[in-house]
Amino acid sequence: MRIDPDLAATIAAVADEGTLDAASRRLRITPSAVSQRLKALEQQLGRVLVVRSKPARLTEAGEAVVRLARQVALLEHDALGGLGLDEEGARIGIPLAVNADSLATWFLPPLARLSAEHAIDFDLHRDDQNFTARLLESGTVMAAVTSEETPVAGCSSSPLGVLEYRAMAERGFVERWFPQGVTTAALQAAPFVDFDRRDTLQHEWLEARGVSPQGVPRHYVPASHDYALAVELGLGWGMVPLLQGTGALVPLGGPTLRVRLHWQQWNLRSALLDTIAGEIADEARRVLG
Template sequence: MRIPSELLETLTAVVAEGTFEQAARVLRVTPSAVSQRIKALEQRLGRVLVVRTKPVAVTEAGEAVLRLGQQLAVLERETLRELGAEPASERPPVVPIAVNADSLSTWILPALARVAEREHLVLDLVRDDQDHTARLLAAGTVMAAVASDAVPVAGCTSTPLGRMRYRAFATPAYVRRWFPEGVTASALERAPLIDLDRKDHLQVRFARRLARRAVDPPRHYVPATADFAMAVRLGIGWAMLPAAHADEAEAAGEIVDLAPGRHLDVPLHWQQWDLRSSLVDAIAAEVRAEADRVLS
């Protein structure tokens, strides 16, 4: 069985753009033609590949086919590049990368900026929790990811980057109110904490380590990294912060360390498709160099 490249290109466009109509504009065909191509691909493979919602959702079978389409596109572009056959008007390649929020706001952007300028590429950064970014890689929606899992996704490689160190912080007034007798298990059960989103379990992991038992405290959700750190400084709750988000406020006395001498280290790994691509390798080299400089 062969999969025509035109059908793979159409599936990739549909998933990237989110709708058949937008994919049709990118491919310069009618929405009906896009629909017919997706239907033809599904019939050829005998599997449903996308759920026709807005935006479209990719099925498990669709993820495998999408990954194939994206990898073939990368290999085709690399081959044309080596042959000097890329048209002068060729749009810069789009490289989707999944990155956790704290890496995005602290250390990785300078590396990505350098390689984007040098290689003339467009970055499509997807923010997700470091425990979930590998899932995006497995789904084929990104080419590389900063992930906490050392075990590579099937068809990918994994390289350790280092560790991000987190400490627990709160305002002095918050500590006086919620921890008057110290950071006890009962106080950790009652004291509101701040999570970035519902995938963020860093605070609860640390609280359970301190309490030496399971705790289920009240949670605030503040889904933006800068606002997250500000929420801690405003006394809304306590949270784990990396040094880049805490040092200045700690030095000014705005926040204090809840558990001096205790911290949580999160290992980070660079996972990428295991294929020959000078572009992806160039990105990886910049990211690893910056990680060597910044991470523990």
């Protein structure tokens, strides 16, 4: 059995765009043609590939097909470039996964340099560093910044460096909530800022100070820049990356939390993907140490 690359690319377009109509516009074919291609491949494989929801959702079988489609497109791009046959102005989309704090502090400069030299359209997927590797498994992205050292199946892994976090708060907030110092009783009452319900950094810091995070007041601010701004404005205390901290914030003491980051990418012989990895690793060595 052989999977037609054009049919696989159609599934990838549906996954990227979210609907058959949007995929048809990207592929410059009719929505009916997209539907026919999808049905043809599902009948050939005997598997449902796409759940027709809004947005469309891939099944496990669909994820495998999309992974194949992205790999074929990447290898074809490299081969045409090596032969000098790539069309002038032809671009390739590169989906990457990255955690919010890396995106806000050090990840964008290497992408800007790469974009200036290569015809790349980056498609960034933001998630917690503990979950970005899942996007590799599903075929959603080709590479990811992750806290997981063990490579996902079919991927390679290399260290990037360490992102350090310190418990910080605005000066007025400290005066209001910690007049007698950062005591256990004060920490049980003072509100903190969580990134989202999967963020555990504040919880780890509290537990290291002998305080259970259960029942402690908290605000949820799910954007890295806005998170730091919320702490600066005195909404609550929070674990702020040292790269993002400002002189307006006061350290609360306690342990500095260190998150080790890794770069995982598909284990393919791709010159372009290796170039991207090299540029990002260089930036990480310079900034993260």
